[in-house]
Amino acid sequence: MMRESGTFGWSNPIVRRSVVGLVLLALGSALVGFIWLPSAQADFSAQGLWASICRAAGVPTNWNNDSAAKARPTATNVVLDRSMTREGSNDAVGRGATLALNCTMCHGAQGASKSDAPNLAGQYPEVVIKQLKDYQSGKRGSPIMEALAKRLSEKDINDLAAYYAYLPKARTAPTTYDESLPALVRVGAPLRNIAPCVSCHGGIDQKLGAPWIEGMPKEYLVQQLKAFRSGERRNDSQAQMRSIAIPMTDAEIEEVAVFYARKSSTGGEN
Ligand code: HEC
Ligand code: HEC
Known part of the structure; x- marks a missing residue:
C-alpha cells in the first residue's frame, strides 16, 4: 500500500475509478449474459448454471454435434420406456415372423447374420424398436435400412421387435464380469x-x-x-x-x- 500510494494506490482517483468501473462492467455483463440474453432467445430453456455459463460464453447448445447440428438438433426422436421391453403376444410374434421374411436375406434366416449385417436374434425389443424408428426418421443413416424402415408401420415395428426378442440369442454366452475380460x-x-x-x-x-x-x-x-x-x-x-x-x-x-x-x-x- 505504502509503496503504491504515490501514483498507483487506491488514493489515486484514476485507479479507484477504473476498479469501480471494472466491477460494474463485470456485474453488467453477467446480468446481460446470464439473464437478459438467455431469456431474450426464444429457444432458451433453463438448464442450470453450467448451461448458462456455456451459453453466455457463446458455446452453441449442441456443442458436440458440429456442423450437422442444425439439420439434426436431437440425436433421436425415440423416448425409451419400459413398456417397450414387454414380451410380445403370440400374435405379435407370429406376425413379426412373417414380416421378418423380408429381412432374412441380410439378417439371416434365424436372425443371426452370415454377412456383416447385425444379428437380430435375441436382441432386446426396445433396441429393435428404437433403431428402426431412428432409420425411419433418418436419425441413423443407412440407405438400405432407411428405405426398408420407411415402409414399416408402428405395429410392424413392434411385431418385428417381439419376434426377434423371442428368438434365442443364438451364438454367444453373455459376458460375465471376470478377470479375463479386456x-x-x-x-x-x-x-x-x-x-x-x-x-x-x-x-x-x-x-x-x-x-x-x-x-x-x-x-x-x-x-x-x-x-x-x-x-x-x-x-x-x-x-x-x-x-x-x-x-x-x-x-x-x-x-x-x-x-x-x-x-x-x-x-x-x-
Ligand atoms: C439388404 C440387406 C438388409 C435387409 C434386407 C434388411 N437389413 Fe436391417 N440392416 C442391414 C445392415 C447392413 C444394417 C447395419 C446398417 C448400419 O450401418 O446402420 C442393418 C441394421 C438393422 C438394425 C439395427 C440393428 C442394431 O443392432 O443396431 C435393425 C433393427 C434392422 N436392420 C432390422 C431389419 C428388419 C426388421 C428388416 C426387414 C424388414 C431388415 N433389417 C432388412 C441390412 C439389411
Ligand atoms: C453409458 C452406457 C454405455 C457404455 C459404457 C457403452 N455403451 Fe455401447 N451403447 C450404449 C447405448 C445406449 C447404445 C445404443 C445407442 C443408440 O441408441 O443407438 C450403444 C451402442 C453400441 C454399439 C452399436 C450396437 C448396435 O448394434 O447398434 C456398439 C458396437 C457398442 N455400443 C459397443 C460398446 C463398447 C465396445 C463399449 C465399451 C468400450 C460400450 N459400448 C460402452 C451404451 C453404452
Missing part, C-alpha cells in the same frame, strides 16, 4: 472418461436401449464404433456411445470388437 470392457479407462462396456451392455448392468452385442459380426462392431467416433452415427441419446468411442484408438476398437464377436463353444455355428 480392460476396457471390464473397467473402462477412467482417466479418459471411458466407462466399462459391462456397465451398460450387460455383465454388471444392462441399460435400457443398450444393444446385445455379444456374437455380432466383428466387422459390424468395428464399423459402428468408428461411426460413433467420427460422429457419422449420432443417434445415441446424450452421446452415450460417442463419448465412449471418441477417445478410443483403432487398436482398442479392434480389441473390444474381437472380444464381443467371440462365439461361445456351445452356441452352434450359425
Whole structure:
C-alpha cells in the first residue's frame, strides 16, 4: 500500500475509478449474459448454471454435434420406456415372423447374420424398436435400412421387435464380469472418461436401449464404433456411445470388437 500510494494506490482517483468501473462492467455483463440474453432467445430453456455459463460464453447448445447440428438438433426422436421391453403376444410374434421374411436375406434366416449385417436374434425389443424408428426418421443413416424402415408401420415395428426378442440369442454366452475380460470392457479407462462396456451392455448392468452385442459380426462392431467416433452415427441419446468411442484408438476398437464377436463353444455355428 505504502509503496503504491504515490501514483498507483487506491488514493489515486484514476485507479479507484477504473476498479469501480471494472466491477460494474463485470456485474453488467453477467446480468446481460446470464439473464437478459438467455431469456431474450426464444429457444432458451433453463438448464442450470453450467448451461448458462456455456451459453453466455457463446458455446452453441449442441456443442458436440458440429456442423450437422442444425439439420439434426436431437440425436433421436425415440423416448425409451419400459413398456417397450414387454414380451410380445403370440400374435405379435407370429406376425413379426412373417414380416421378418423380408429381412432374412441380410439378417439371416434365424436372425443371426452370415454377412456383416447385425444379428437380430435375441436382441432386446426396445433396441429393435428404437433403431428402426431412428432409420425411419433418418436419425441413423443407412440407405438400405432407411428405405426398408420407411415402409414399416408402428405395429410392424413392434411385431418385428417381439419376434426377434423371442428368438434365442443364438451364438454367444453373455459376458460375465471376470478377470479375463479386456480392460476396457471390464473397467473402462477412467482417466479418459471411458466407462466399462459391462456397465451398460450387460455383465454388471444392462441399460435400457443398450444393444446385445455379444456374437455380432466383428466387422459390424468395428464399423459402428468408428461411426460413433467420427460422429457419422449420432443417434445415441446424450452421446452415450460417442463419448465412449471418441477417445478410443483403432487398436482398442479392434480389441473390444474381437472380444464381443467371440462365439461361445456351445452356441452352434450359425
Ligand atoms: C439388404 C440387406 C438388409 C435387409 C434386407 C434388411 N437389413 Fe436391417 N440392416 C442391414 C445392415 C447392413 C444394417 C447395419 C446398417 C448400419 O450401418 O446402420 C442393418 C441394421 C438393422 C438394425 C439395427 C440393428 C442394431 O443392432 O443396431 C435393425 C433393427 C434392422 N436392420 C432390422 C431389419 C428388419 C426388421 C428388416 C426387414 C424388414 C431388415 N433389417 C432388412 C441390412 C439389411
Ligand atoms: C453409458 C452406457 C454405455 C457404455 C459404457 C457403452 N455403451 Fe455401447 N451403447 C450404449 C447405448 C445406449 C447404445 C445404443 C445407442 C443408440 O441408441 O443407438 C450403444 C451402442 C453400441 C454399439 C452399436 C450396437 C448396435 O448394434 O447398434 C456398439 C458396437 C457398442 N455400443 C459397443 C460398446 C463398447 C465396445 C463399449 C465399451 C468400450 C460400450 N459400448 C460402452 C451404451 C453404452
